[in-house]
Amino acid sequence: MVESHSEFKSAESGRFFLPGPTEVHPDVLAAQLRPMIGHRGAEIESLMARLQEGLRLLFRTERAVFVSTSSATGLMEAGVRNGVRGGLLALVNGAFSERFARIAEASAIPVERLETPGDRPHDPADVVERLRSGRFDTVSVVHSETSTGMLNPVRELAEAVREFDDVLLLVDSVSGLGGAPLLTDEWGLDFALTGSQKALALPPGLAFGVASERMAARAAAAPGKGLYFDLTQHARKLERLQTPSTPALSLMYALEVQLDRIRREGLEARWDRHRRMAERTWAWVDGLREERGLELSVFAPVGYRSPTVTCVALPETHSGTDVRDRMRARGYVLATGYGAMKEGAIRIGHMGEHDLAALERLLGTLEEVLVE
Numbered sequence: 001m002v003e004s005h006s007e008f009k010s011a012e013s014g015r016f017f018l019p020g021p022t023e024v025h026p027d028v029l030a031a032q033l034r035p036m037i038g039h040r041g042a043e044i045e046s047l048m049a050r051l052q053e054g055l056r057l058l059f060r061t062e063r064a065v066f067v068s069t070s071s072a073t074g075l076m077e078a079g080v081r082n083g084v085r086g087g088l089l090a091l092v093n094g095a096f097s098e099r100f101a102r103i104a105e106a107s108a109i110p111v112e113r114l115e116t117p118g119d120r121p122h123d124p125a126d127v128v129e130r131l132r133s134g135r136f137d138t139v140s141v142v143h144s145e146t147s148t149g150m151l152n153p154v155r156e157l158a159e160a161v162r163e164f165d166d167v168l169l170l171v172d173s174v175s176g177l178g179g180a181p182l183l184t185d186e187w188g189l190d191f192a193l194t195g196s197q198k199a200l201a202l203p204p205g206l207a208f209g210v211a212s213e214r215m216a217a218r219a220a221a222a223p224g225k226g227l228y229f230d231l232t233q234h235a236r237k238l239e240r241l242q243t244p245s246t247p248a249l250s251l252m253y254a255l256e257v258q259l260d261r262i263r264r265e266g267l268e269a270r271w272d273r274h275r276r277m278a279e280r281t282w283a284w285v286d287g288l289r290e291e292r293g294l295e296l297s298v299f300a301p302v303g304y305r306s307p308t309v310t311c312v313a314l315p316e317t318h319s320g321t322d323v324r325d326r327m328r329a330r331g332y333v334l335a336t337g338y339g340a341m342k343e344g345a346i347r348i349g350h351m352g353e354h355d356l357a358a359l360e361r362l363l364g365t366l367e368e369v370l371v372e
């Protein structure tokens, strides 16, 4: 068993700043040691009922929340295969939004990309213009683009999409939900999904999603949606507080404990904690540039920065892998830039369990590494 929480905190925590998976609280890890229960019957039903209550609060929804034993990509695929009827417009400005388009291609579903550079958010007016072609019945977007630190304006994009009859919006909020405000029902999102291992600070292996009534109707009529990610089956089983196949019970135990911790902190307080960590990171970048003459910058533009992950563009004198490795030697884990930005940037996942004090220690060490 783990030692007392405070010992654990001082010895081990506050050092793992990957933008997923993220640090998991020891009480949440320990919950996975509970014995198995049957996945049909009263025990799973009461567990699932408790999970549903917490998940609904997280998603800000009145609807049932799917619990999928898969990584988040599984529910991205579910969204595409259950939701798209004849044409997907994939809003792409990073690696994860590109994944929606690839899923459609791999499923033989017609798709076109509306691409903007990684440091530019999607503009609702561009989306309206493309939708006027009439070729699309579904739009996909990533809320917090973990590859760039961009926060796309999902609420405004949802408003734009709703100007059209019967066009659905699929929203990947994998590194957003739990750290950045996302109001599923109020914003009128047709399918919102997330994974366990980012801002929710759980081990990887579960994904969660909510479908609107329009989305549920599409799913019921969708041909060729496969079996494992058939959302109609999920919905049917969820009515009886069960899942179509054996769920990852141990992860559900962990989820129960984490939902309780999130409820005690309060979702809004949690959003606020993330916003403060992000703002501190941006101010630190600006300070290093203005006071120490290091040409660092936050990659995402002001007003469109994710509260959970910051991509810091490095000057040519520094390389992403080198900075990562030297931080690793000092006991800190962070990520290089993503894809083509691997050497030109680093990414800090200030999400999940972290707080300002831990972030401050990370930034202090990172500063030493950068000015060395």
Ligand SMILES: *Cc1c(COP(=O)(O)O)cnc(C)c1O
Pocket (backbone or CB within 6 Å): 020, 071, 072, 073, 074, 096, 142, 144, 145, 146, 172, 173, 174, 175, 195, 198
């Ligand atoms: C991590 C991530 C994914 C993929 O999640 P998996 O759990 O690895 O399938 C998708 N979208 C975003 C924005 C992510 O950050």
